[in-house]
Amino acid sequence: MINFLFHRIICEVSRDMLNLLQLLRQHEIFFISSPLLIFTLLLIFFLALIRPSRKRKLILPPSPAKLPIIGNLHNLGRQPHRSLHVLAQRFGPLMLLRFGNVPVLVVSSADAACEIKKTHDLTFINGPKLSVTRKLLYDYKDVASAPYGEYWRQMRSICVLNLLSNKMVKSYRAIREEETALAMQYIKRIALGRKYNEDKNKFKKLLSDFLELLGTPDVGDYLPWLAWVSHVNGFNAKVDKVAKELDEFLDGVIEEHVNQHNKHANDQKDFVDVLLEIQKQDTVGFPIERTSIKALILDVFSAGTDTTYTVLEWAMTELLRHPKAMKELQKEAGKVSGGKSSISEDDLHNMQYLKAVIKETLRLHPPIPTLLPRVSTKDVKINGYDIVEGTQVIINAWAIGRDPSLWEKPEEFIPDRFLNNPIDFKGHHFELIPFGSGRRICPGMQLAMQINELLLANLVHKFDWTLPDGASERDLDMTECIGFTKHKESPLIAIANQCSF
Ligand code: HEM
Structure with a gap:
């Protein structure tokens, strides 16, 4: 069989060569330097025969079986981070999948994540060009989806310098403390049965649609010849509608600022x-x-x-499921407050248990469990495997956070594991990377943590929390929503009983 194929290949190549020689003869090129030309063509012919094909030489990561056309898209399920975690337990921490036409490397170990985000950060610095992102984010004009280069550098530094730097984050302290106080009053109002403000729901709905769409793969990105499906099933129409409504909303915000700018120059x-x-x-x-x-x-x-409040919601849910941890945190809050009714940002430095609770929450419930997808800009070797240019990379931070070789009792909520433990989420310890790592690490990490710490500390300090209608901890629904940011599918409902301050 192999002999037969080989024979056919030689026949085909020889036929192509003859055709080529005929063509050259027709154009009288052949007669100009025929011996040299024949030698060159024969050399190319033999080199082509002896050169081993690129495919045969590649050492690829293990792959689960693929279906025709769709490849492994069917393996993703409703919650890709969970399905990919189960697959990784069979195929290992580096798996090569195929979503339609696109090769996708799934990374599920801290070591391999370090290879991608540290050793080869520049190779994997860009995200894939996805049609939903292009439509919703003004042709990749934001920081997160902009390709690496001068535009991205400038936009990121505008964000960091004017909103997210240490100095700026410190300067919002008054606002954060005021907002936290308001949130507490708000909870009191809800506890007293006031109605939620309906107006705010409109923008909230728009934002949640936006995030859901960003987390929904468009079939045309993976199977270009099926791009028409998104026209037929209304997906494109929905993306266009959300893009248009958001655009109108943002235009309104900018107009408002332009008009007010002169009036309140000193504000x-x-x-x-x-x-x-x-x-x-x-x-x-x-x-x-x-x-x-x-x-x-x-x-x-x-x-x-969404990412920031998701952490708070999961932290409160876990604390309600683990009353001992809740008591421990309330004890710490009581101690550092020194009898005051509120916890201030200065008090947070002394709240080691609070920080441990938040880290443990981020380990079990990273808000973006598979981080942002990246694409290799060139062929590269990762842990001995060949990863070809154009491969998409998904790092399953959720799976790494539950890796039994890194964490004892990985499925359990045990904040104490982070006490006297140097592991942090700042991108240097690849066991815990909810904010990513490397050049494109989340620039909002510090702001998010400052808000979460202050809110959580005050929530547990000011209120005793119980579940409604005598429900027990076991009744708490831990299902995650579908979409980009994984918050709880059903909102957490708990009763705030005011402490006696
Ligand atoms: C708990 C809250 C948050 C989580 C878990 C989170 C997570 C992430 C992750 C995983 C990335 C991708 C990093 C990578 O690829 O290595 C990212 C990027 C980013 N995040 Fe966050 N984030 C949070 C809060 C924030 C906040 C508060 C802001 C701004 C106000 C923000 C702005 C950004 C931006 C602009 C990027 C893109 C950075 C770039 O591509 O250069 N994030 N975030």
């Missing part, structure tokens, strides 16, 4: 004011268009709000 400037000022000053090296401003605002909303 404290917010992020949109700062962006408008940078646009006017024209100091970035290229003009900042309105779409860039809108994309940055969307980044802050999408990357910043």
Whole structure:
């Protein structure tokens, strides 16, 4: 059989060569330097025969069986981080899947994540070009989806310098403390049975649709010849509708700021004011268009709000399931408050158990469990495997957080494991990478943590929490929602009983 194939290949190549020689003869090129030409063509012919094919030489990571056309798309299920975790237990920490036409490397160990995010950070610095992201984020004009380069560098530094730097995060302290106090009053109002403000729900719904769409793969990105499906099933129409409504909303926000800017020149400037000022000053090296401003605002909303409150919701849920841990945290809050009714940001430095609770929550419930997908910009070897250019990479931070070779009793909520333990989430310990790592590590990490620590500390300090209708800890639903950020599918409902301060 192999002989027969080999024979056929030689016949075909020889026929092609003859055709080529005939063509050259027709054009009288052959007669110019026929011996040299024949020698060159024969050399190419034999080199082509002896050169081993690239495919045969590649050492690829193990792969689960694929279906025709869709490849492994059927393996993703409703919760890809969970399905991929189960597959990784069979196929190992580096698996090569195929989503339609696209090769996808799934990384489920801390070591391999370190290879991707540290050793080969630059090779995997960009995200894939996805049609939903392009439509919703103004042709990749935000920080998170912008390709690595000058535009990304400038946009990221605008975000960091004007919103997320240590200095800026410290400067919002008053706002955070005020908002935390308001949140506490708000909870009191809810506890007293006041109605939730319906107006706010409109934007909330828009934002949740936006996040859901960002987390939904478009079939055309993986099987271009099936792109029409998204037209037929209404997916494209939904993306266009959400993009249009968000755009109108953001235009409104910018107009409001432009109009108020002159009236309240001395008021404290917010992020949109700062962006408008940078646009006017024209100091970035290229003009900042309105779409860039809108994309940055969307980044802050999408990357910043849902992710941050998700941590709080899971932390409260876990604490309600683990009354001992709740008591321990309340004890610590009581101690550091020194009898005050509120916990201030200064008190947080002395709350080691609080920090351990938040780390343990991030280990078990990373808000973006598979981080942001990346693409290899060139062929590269990872742990001895060949990863070809154009391979998408998914790092399953959720699976790494539950790896039994790294964590004792990995499925259990045990905050104490982080006491007197140097492991942190700042991108240096690959066992715990809810914020990613490397050049594109989340720039909002510090702000998110500051907000979460302050809110959680005050929630447990000011209130005793119980479940409604005599429900027990075991009744708490731990199902995750579908979409980009994994919060609880059913919102946490708990009763706040005011402590006697
Ligand atoms: C608990 C809260 C948060 C979590 C878990 C989180 C998680 C992440 C992750 C996993 C990435 C990708 C990192 C990588 O690829 O290595 C990321 C990127 C990003 N995050 Fe966050 N984030 C949070 C809060 C925030 C906040 C509060 C902001 C801003 C207000 C923010 C803004 C961004 C931006 C702009 C990027 C893109 C960075 C780039 O591509 O250069 N995030 N975040």
